[in-house]
Amino acid sequence: MIRGMIQPVDGQHIRAVADACMMPTYRRQPLVLVRGQGTRVWDDQGRSYLDLVAGIAVASVGHCHPRVVQAIQQQAATLMQVSNLFYTVPQTRLARLLTQLSGLEQVFFCNSGAEANEAAIKLARKATPPGRFEIISALHSFHGRTLASLAATGQVKYHAGFEPLPPGFRHVPFNDLAALEAAVTPQTAAILLEPVQGEGGVHPAALEYLQGVRRLCDERGILLILDEVQTGLGRTGSMFAFQQYGILPDMVTLAKALGGGTAIGALLARRPVAQAFQPGTHASTFGGNPLAAAAALATLEVLVDEDLPGRAAEAGRYFREALAKLAARQPAIREIRGLGLLLAVELAPWPQATQAEAGHGHAPSPVPAESLAPAVVDAARCRGLLINALGPDTLRLVPPLTITPQEIDEAVAILDQALAEVTHRACLPRTV
Ligand SMILES: Cc1ncc(COP(=O)(O)O)c(C=O)c1O
Known part of the structure; x- marks a missing residue:
């Protein structure tokens, strides 16, 4: 075996070696991705994710077209x-x-x-x-x-x-x-x-x-x-x-x-x-x-x-409508904006969101506001959806332009659960 090659794929080991050998320029999500196809990617454990990061708006024709x-x-x-x-x-x-x-x-x-x-x-x-x-x-x-x-x-x-x-x-x-x-x-x-x-x-x-x-x-x-x-x-x-x-x-x-x-x-x-x-x-x-x-x-x-610009326009409309419905019942969402499939979900500042979500008299958590969008990113990833945060309050969604309405529904459902989990968690009185 050539020295320096790492095999078989062991996610924990890869992360440890990468952190040791590479300059710390990135705040990476704790995930080793090994394969991609269309709108999905897979990690070293074989788990699949709906990929709304898409290489940061790179995989427009889908992974490995x-x-x-x-x-x-x-x-x-x-x-x-x-x-x-x-x-x-x-x-x-x-x-x-x-x-x-x-x-x-x-x-x-x-x-x-x-x-x-x-x-x-x-x-x-x-x-x-x-x-x-x-x-x-x-x-x-x-x-x-x-x-x-x-x-x-x-x-x-x-x-x-x-x-x-x-x-x-x-x-x-x-x-x-x-x-x-x-x-x-x-x-x-x-x-x-x-x-x-x-x-x-x-x-x-x-x-x-x-x-x-x-x-x-x-x-x-x-x-x-x-x-x-x-x-x-x-x-x-x-x-x-x-x-x-x-x-x-x-x-x-x-x-x-x-x-x-x-x-x-x-x-x-x-x-x-x-x-x-x-x-x-x-x-x-x-x-x-x-x-x-x-x-x-x-x-x-x-x-x-494949008229992907046309499909992006149509999928963008569908996505915004689905997100608008989500926003109507999810007080943590303040605004949906963007053009085509370059979309952002703006979240309300933490205390307001959590109080509105809670509605049962708990004091807002002292968790700092900076962590709201990143917390949603983490919760979504745990449920099989990859998104990224642009700062403390903004989630960016840039899926492959080939994304289907079913995949959009799936993404919105996961986002719903992730928001519910994060806002609920934030409302619980802290024991420490
Ligand atoms: C609008 C815009 N310009 C330039 C860049 C830089 O591109 P690169 O990272 O390929 O150098 C980016 C990257 O995010 C971008 O979004």
Whole structure:
């Protein structure tokens, strides 16, 4: 046996080795996942889970879609990587399909969402006149963890400890056109926005807002970059979220769902903007490699052939209705929001929720409010449902776009039980 290989799968051992050998950058759920199929994943004990995390909005065509698996297997046996010093077939076909689907004429391939935004920021500076370098983005946005994409991210909690960040970034309140207008200066190169703020709590942009931003950009010679890393490729009910706003951005960034589970990112841009990049100005060794490109091409073909954007719109409506019914009898739920199958359940602050739920005179538990959403995540997992918390009060639901009404019913039933358990537990007088 090769030293370092761990077999057979022993979940406890894997967790112990992982915690010892890997940097502690993640707060992982205590689960070792070993297999996935469609909307479900399985742990090392053979237990199955309905997966509404889906690799954080990655497994849009479902886990291990047979066409994606076949494309990867075939490409792996043919050619995996030759660098971008040569032309390759899967990358070329993928680029053409992305341009046809988006209406943006040229593509740069990379390996992640942060890299795609990094490329967009560089292109914005290169494609606008000298002296324009500033990028305006929104408070509560999320654009990645590399230094520039982090500087664009409008959440100080992610900045802490990494200062000084690259200069040239400003943040304004989201969905506030006047604030954006006021922040524009002669140095502004681009405005960078998510059509729906994902990590920031699942907040969709208002129609008039994005349309107003497009107008402002046109009037002031500013580039509009939409970060569709999370919203893109069917998730919100259309292939690209911007298509629901009746606008065409100058650039769009993609990653997450693009590779069907493999790592690939892309920056799409209008041709006149894209032409500011020339040989040598930007590059990536692995960007758009044949293996990831073949997987992405198969993924896009599945999205189109199975009309997954349309199914996401329909399933999103069904899910919201089911959640609204749940909210009507479950006082812990304060709001349901989102677009398509990018959904959030906002929970009421802990004491109110527990008092309302209890209705029998117990004093609210002193359990800190921060633990409400994470407690529901844990209770749901114990019942076979994977979701994740965006902060103390918000649950995010981003299932594969292939999710069926029966699976949605199952998810809502588990959520109901998990909420009941957590709110009930919180109402019990504490003995310690
Ligand atoms: C909108 C958005 N942009 C960028 C990123 C960063 O993507 P990655 O983790 O692939 O670098 C994310 C990740 O969650 C995201 O949601």
